[in-house]
Amino acid sequence: MSPAVDRWNDLKPRVASAAVMLVVGAIEVWLGGWWFLILITLLTAVMIWELARLSQPNQPQHALAIAALAALCMLVDEGWPSVSAWIVFPLVPLAFMATPRRQQKAVAIISMAVLISGHGLFVLRDEEGTIAFLWLISVVIISDVMGYFAGRILGGPKFWPAISPKKTWSGTVAGWIGAAVVGAAFALCGHGNGWLIVLSPFVAFAGQMGDIVESWLKRRLGAKDSSNLIPGHGGVLDRFDALTGAMVLVMLLAWLFDLPLGG
Template sequence: MSTDRWADLKPRVASAAVMLAVGAIEIWLGGWWFLILITLLTAVMIWELARLSKPNQPGMALAIAGFAALCLIADEGWPSLSAWIVFPLVPLAFLAIPRRQQTAVAAISVAVLVAGHGLFVLRDEAGTVAFLWLLGVVIVSDVMGYFAGRTLGGPKFWPAISPKKTWSGTIAGWVGAAVLGLCFVLAGYGSFWLILLSPFVAFAGQMGDIVESWLKRRVGAKDSSTLIPGHGGVLDRFDALVGAMVLVMVLTRFFDLPIGG
């Protein structure tokens, strides 16, 4: 077995353990404490997008990130300020000054904001169990994909954009998500539809990762930043969660999630 294949495993596990511990505390506390965490993560991802698309203006990147944080807090803290009013201001900030992959970055910034809003609403309104299911689907899909892809190998999923991703890892992620959905159903927290929904949410997460990989290739960057050892940047770590949350937000416009508690 090649040690190079698993060279990044130790820092990935250590960083993931810290993030899970912090996340667990914030999820348990809920309310404003959880909003602060979500706002911080959202702002950092927006900052990374700004740096990737215009790296020679760090002050501008911080300004856009701060503005995004204010928009998210305003939307959650003052319901009269609808997301439809404040969220479009952030992509407009990206479009105001020429930058690399400008349209794509502006669109991704909308997805990040919608995901940040969705994570807070899911925890606050749908409940902790629904939030843990979504988080679990993304984590299980990522872990299963990582180990299956590196163990089994095989044909690449989309080599032109993400050369490390394989079909074996992608399908393993879907299977893992379905099994997790089954576990929630057997525990009495969901209906049969949750088993079918979970792989689609996992796929949306995988597409979130693919989109970010595409952006990094287009701007010539390996990682969105170097903030998290073994993972790169916050966007590198949470791109799948953004994709999954956006899909869930779209679906909840048409029907209730088949999970409760």
């Protein structure tokens, strides 16, 4: 295969991934309520299962048990708001720490990020509304698409070659620019103010770091993909690692101050 062809050999999987995120996002936005919670819980549990399976491949029953625990924690926290996430969510990383596995501390921390992200997606849709949810999904997708094309067309120095050899600085910066354009579009449509243009690149960067962290973990564990649940595309964590990183940052910022969203 020639270098020119090889450069674009993962275009179809990325397009499919973006389509999956758009479809999932649309379903989440329109359904809401318990249907939305079930969907978020399922995605969260599958990602936790993938983490458990990656770090302890010879104990599938442990992976299923930890995934079931994660699903229960999500349902308890969101279904009964009087139960704080900070009470139930730590049970999952504790379960990772209580069972022998590779990269134990890293996997435990990432599992907490996945749970916080799942919680955040539900809260964002339920409390901030459809526009906030669409903004987040748009920032993650557009920054990924812009980064992909700029990185392969412009090339240049690598962003972090030891962990993610394909990522370039040109693609990273293009992702930030794409995110700023998304923020500007939402602000111009009356769904936020000028601070949304500033915030969006930071959210995109958090998404890029989510992707980097997952790449680092897979390299340390000797895995190419988080699983093979999505034929030709890898696992659910492979597809939603950037969204996880972005959502964790949005949750932190929302805790510190009001997001610049709304009409």
